[in-house]
Amino acid sequence: MPLNKLITLAEAVRQHTWDGMQYASGAALPVGSDAIAFGRELLRQQRRGLHAIFHANTQQLNLLAAAGAVTQAECGFSGLEGFGFANGLRRAIEQGKVVLEDFSNLAMALRLLAGALNWPFVPATVNIGSDLQYRRAFEPNVHPNPNKIPSLTDPFSGRQIGAFAPLRPDLAAIHVTLADQEGNAIMLGTEWSRFELSRAAKRVVLLADAIVHTDCMRQYPNLVRIPGIIVEAVVYCPFAAWPQASPGMYDVDEAHMKAMNQALGSDDGTAAYVRDYVESYADLDGYLDLIGRERIAELSHGATAFLLDPYRRWLLPHAEALAMTTAARA
Amino acid sequence: MPLNKLITLAEAVRQHTWDGMQYASGAALPVGSDAIAFGRELLRQQRRGLHAIFHANTQQLNLLAAAGAVTQAECGFSGLEGFGFANGLRRAIEQGKVVLEDFSNLAMALRLLAGALNWPFVPATVNIGSDLQYRRAFEPNVHPNPNKIPSLTDPFSGRQIGAFAPLRPDLAAIHVTLADQEGNAIMLGTEWSRFELSRAAKRVVLLADAIVHTDCMRQYPNLVRIPGIIVEAVVYCPFAAWPQASPGMYDVDEAHMKAMNQALGSDDGTAAYVRDYVESYADLDGYLDLIGRERIAELSHGATAFLLDPYRRWLLPHAEALAMTTAARA
Amino acid sequence: MSTDYRRQEMMAIATGREIRDGELAIFGVGLSMLAGYFAQAHHAPRVRAMTEGGVYGATPVGGLPWGIECNRLAVNAMSFTSALDALGCLVASGRCDVGIIGAAQVDRFGNVNTTGIWDGPIGASYRPPKTRLTGAGGANDIACGAKRYLIMVSHEPKRFVDRVSYITSPGYLDGGDAREQLGFVGSGPSAIITTLGILRPDPQTHEFQLDAYFAFSGIEEILANTGWDLKMAADVRVVPEPSAEELAALRRVDETGMLRR
């Protein structure tokens, strides 16, 4: 009998998170796949003092920073791409509420790779020679800082390069397009660094837009870049990345992206956003109601919907995925 | 108009190989995907003095070593898994005709990764403390050898680890299941280290069991682990890995695996094998005749054939793939 | 020549002209993507375009993508891999021919700041910026690894400073051979393309100097908008205005009219 790792989002946060932990997500992109719904639940359960490891900022980090749940963060990009600056994260940094350690996007991927491989360091041929190397927000009084990206000598050429420290977050909440009950997962769209993150983190919880039968994985094993053997729990969560995009599943919700970022630009706006979009729903169906059934239908019929076609025959209906989650809790 | 990179196997070897080059293939497994047909053509064109970079030995390296085309080799495994020792490679090493530098299988993957990333070295937490570190076949008179896997100090912990040298072969001939004319490629079965090799090599030539329309790649972009932008040429070559397996395409040819390895166990046997299975065919159709149409049919209907099902609608018929190759040469 | 075009369109076209056919090129989101895909639509049909997310072979559809994983770009990709692959194997490795990055601030040696704006120098002790920007993203990786790269930036005095307060992406650092000494595989910024003209580095000092100005601009306007004593190249020239074909190609790419606002 296959394992059933399906649990509710609330249960996943209860079991796998704690105040002050190193929490990783956003190993996707500011406008793409990220387990934002997990961040909402972190706020609902009032987690605080998080050390956030996000390859690039997303609306999740933007929200967690604005709402005061994060005190330290490390990322390679702190904006929202085409949607501009990330107002929540930006304000928190400017006000000194979040200390952000800067790296580049490649550096973050390499640090996750080093965590995955359990290396003591990973060679750095980028970020050296710039203030990414010399300035360390976590150790502000040392300049130029020799500890953030220390120099080291290549034993073959004698040439100096740098070294990045590995990342091994306590938990990674990873958005995937499709997962089965054992935690085998398929991502559509760029992996960004979800593969490396899934190996670097001490625990992995998946948020899947849809649950599929394991037969789907056996048909497409080369697509299963995250195997169940490294996954603790699976949460069935349609629109887990909303308002961001999930290629093949749904488009970016442009209106909500803008409204959310605008709200996070002020304390009042943030409070209203948390009230209306974080604390307002009781369960998964309530969350989907909040997004709006019409909007869901509209966002789901974008130009990339064809990317999902090969897998549709294995998608479990909503009620069945919910029932399996209940069964797993019993 | 899409680029057409399809050329014949003979043309690929003429254009992209030379005596004494660092030649890589076998970034698959001893019994799995490898561009063995490319090795046959290397012998047909009498390439010599090759420095072979094979993640693990395959029947290709076994044959090239037996036939005297290789003088240096680096690999992580020198056997044939369930088929026993690799008689051709083994004899060549024992007779001093091939100097083999030993690493582990992870070491070879890491060295390819380092080549791909253009790192000066890659951290080694394996192979250290054993004779893989202390014995260097390419520098036999230094013991214990400090240059093969030199020690280096982790700048964070002060702990000693090792360093592997990167691999950047002049050419990689890579077996893939499916490719389009631009060189976008899908591998079914483990990648082993074909992904890393495709980025580490200075030039990449693909040997594809089948050619598909580019629409197939656009339907499954997450499966396209080797994009055309890094590929020099594509060779349409059904049964390119024969007698080894290509998951989804054909099973291992057990009888030929055994007979081939037995033949490579003696000089006479090798000469006969080269005569009968290397120099005996004029073109692709002749090669397929040599394998035998009945055997092809039998090997093609194995238990993994279902893995190919999703892509069958985009497979170009044999005549069309051949015609595109001709067109590309004109 | 067409005279009915915006300054931003001229900047995008001038940038696109720097991209050659067949090159492996990395574009960010926004202006740089428009410039790159303009080149593909106009004179570089076989440019091998990639993003730092590992999106290969895609052409945007339905307007400028909101991000690298925007479905406008995901819709027709031929391959999706990862950041490690794109920024590591293809860019930091030295394989990528050309990249395009933006800048909040750029200085005389082509160093770029996209991290933050401080009131004055940061000082010995790091402190939060007055205005936090977007950070390095992949720009530092492009600046270190791409064979050459282009900087696109609006030509304003606050952006063209003598010395950026934070080097996010290294240009030629302190000039001369300062960059070379770090051993980067990439050779540095080959041009700064602005809303007024084009600056290129002196081959020895690596100080950026005025190479050319746009027809609607001039040396005086450029000097007035540059925060350092900008030197002139030996043969400062006028950049040819967009041809009708260029403008048509750019507007096909910029179908939502971002550059015409």
Added chain:
Amino acid sequence: MSTDYRRQEMMAIATGREIRDGELAIFGVGLSMLAGYFAQAHHAPRVRAMTEGGVYGATPVGGLPWGIECNRLAVNAMSFTSALDALGCLVASGRCDVGIIGAAQVDRFGNVNTTGIWDGPIGASYRPPKTRLTGAGGANDIACGAKRYLIMVSHEPKRFVDRVSYITSPGYLDGGDAREQLGFVGSGPSAIITTLGILRPDPQTHEFQLDAYFAFSGIEEILANTGWDLKMAADVRVVPEPSAEELAALRRVDETGMLRR
């Protein structure tokens, strides 16, 4: 108890008994795969089996696979990744609970040679072996990284040597804390399971000593087949013979009868 079984079957069952349910386990091709899948079929249904090729969730069908990419294993995998992932992220990282490796030679400290057989010590200058073997494969990576590993080897004097001529995969090296000093994440070989019995390391000296022998064997036979002065554990015992359930499970896995030849 069943008495109708072969020595190789006893070895496979004794090895499989070392595998616990739920463990992340890496098996090679051949004997070690049979032992591992026997454990899965018998007492460890949720063992998380992997190969060094990055084949996850597969159970062999149609007989013992010829190799890691054999279609007998590829036929029902749930995930295919890569060697870097399997041997690097999951094994060398220290994540894998248990591995099984084979040996051409093994010595008193559990060091394994699968590289070659020389006539005498290699000496100061490296030279080709008289008999070339298969090299390290993934065994060195398992020996360095797996939390513990098992060595399966036929019990013959030529294989059980005082000191292997070439250490392909490190056991406890020179014994004592020699291994610890190298800082491997894996803690070394926990047992050598042979065709005659089971050897385990002394916790301090890390020298392997006889822990138990099979019902068809005995201390004398084992001593006669061991090339060093094998010490005895305090309580050398007889290994329980295969139960009918164990033998049935093993033979379901070994459907082509490799162990019964």
